[in-house]
Amino acid sequence: MGPQRIVCLTEETTEWLYLLGEEHRIVGISGYTVRPRRARAEKPKVSHFLDGRIEQIVALEPDLVVGFSDMQAALADKLIRAGLNVLVTNQRSVRQIFDTLRLVASMVGAIDRAERWITGCLARHAQIAAAAAAWPRRPRVYFEEWDAPMISAIRWVSELIGIAGGDDVFPELAAQPMGRDRVVADALEPARRAPDVIVGSWCGKKFRPEHVAARAGWADVPAVRDGELHEVKSAEILQPGPAALTDGIEQLHRLFAAWAARHGAG
Template sequence: MKRFPKSIICMTEESVEVLYALGRSELIVGVSAYVERPPEAKKKRTISAFTHANLKRIIEMKPDLVLGFSDIQKDIAKDLIAEGLNVFIANHRSIEGILNYIQMLGNLVGENEKASSYIQELEEKISYAKSKAKTFKIRPKVYVEEWDNPLICGIQWFSEIVEICGGEIIHKEKSLSSLATGRIVTNEEIVAACPDIILACWCGKKVVFNHIYERAGFSSLPAVKNSQVFELDPAIFLQPGPAPIVSGIDQLLEIFENYQQT
């Protein structure tokens, strides 16, 4: 008989959303304090933030599997592995990586067929967005900002979903960097690129619009002059899971469709 994990701790949000989508939420015994999707997941026991976790509690719970994301959680993973726990840390950065992650997670819990079916749904949503984007007469130049000090532009999957929905990313090359330090941009670079739309999505805090409007040279940007500066939800767009596709696409298509009328 094939055996799969019966108790899983999710130290980041994307694994939670995927397991709920696959109908296996009962496997989750602990979640991150930042989990938002789906809302009922917030009732699960909290065992971690992003950069730190309650190692003692996790060890005492003896989960079959601990799931995390990125090199930022490598030290947590190392400590848990040293205690004999099974740990899987994903490190993808692209839309393709998100889809591959969903399949891997499905395979880990014995739901490979459900995962494949779910991926097909997401791919259909992406195809719809691409088709809709082709109807737009104008493809606006877009600056995605994930942090304000220093200025950090959007990560790869965020930038890709913007382009899928009809925008032209002004910092495409920097978005490919796996590290935040590689995605630092300057005021001068943004002003020179002259974005039509600014999508602000600050990780862990609310956007302060005046801090954007009052930057040197920003008053001349079409995005500022035409009131095309938007705040987006980090729980949707900064999650390396289904959320940017499931919910992010609809929001971006609305922004870009409305832009056609400006």
């Protein structure tokens, strides 16, 4: 049986339950949910990322509320104090994302369906990695999660960059779980690391490649010189769930494959 009335405070749990065919269990979602599109029309929007409508959530009588990360600790505390069962996951790596998907699936009795999906996803990742292994060169990649301050890629994004055929220029920052610890303090450091491709995903706002290209001291960066500044929408790469493992990595791979075709032999 498992929980019958679930409130999802972040998008990845909503998308996962829809993929598993268990969307009937969802009674409330985050207002930031865009995947799947139909969820916005079908489910009440009861939370933002950092806070939520506590009375409305309680009125839905959920038997489980699912959130993500320390960023929702204050919201989770309010809901716990309101007497609700709350699960907050904290997945930061690709492996942890898969493990979290399995955990949610097990709670709703859908582990077989989950394993089939995960097996297919892992097989596709292997295909992508094998294709990238044939390239003469891999692009050096600067992934920017935010622009002011500049924040580099979180761990799962860095790992997906690697599977997709690129090399993250800030691997040491990717190892840091907190956004504040992934701030690039020196505005010239990304330029010094000479990325071939810059990917922007400015969590909730439009990436402006022209602003990046105009940064002082960045004119000679290979990515700027060659016009290799691209956007991957945050909903497709910065939520630690199905989207990043499918659409996110596919977009990265297409960008890197195109770069390899244009520049890889040089």
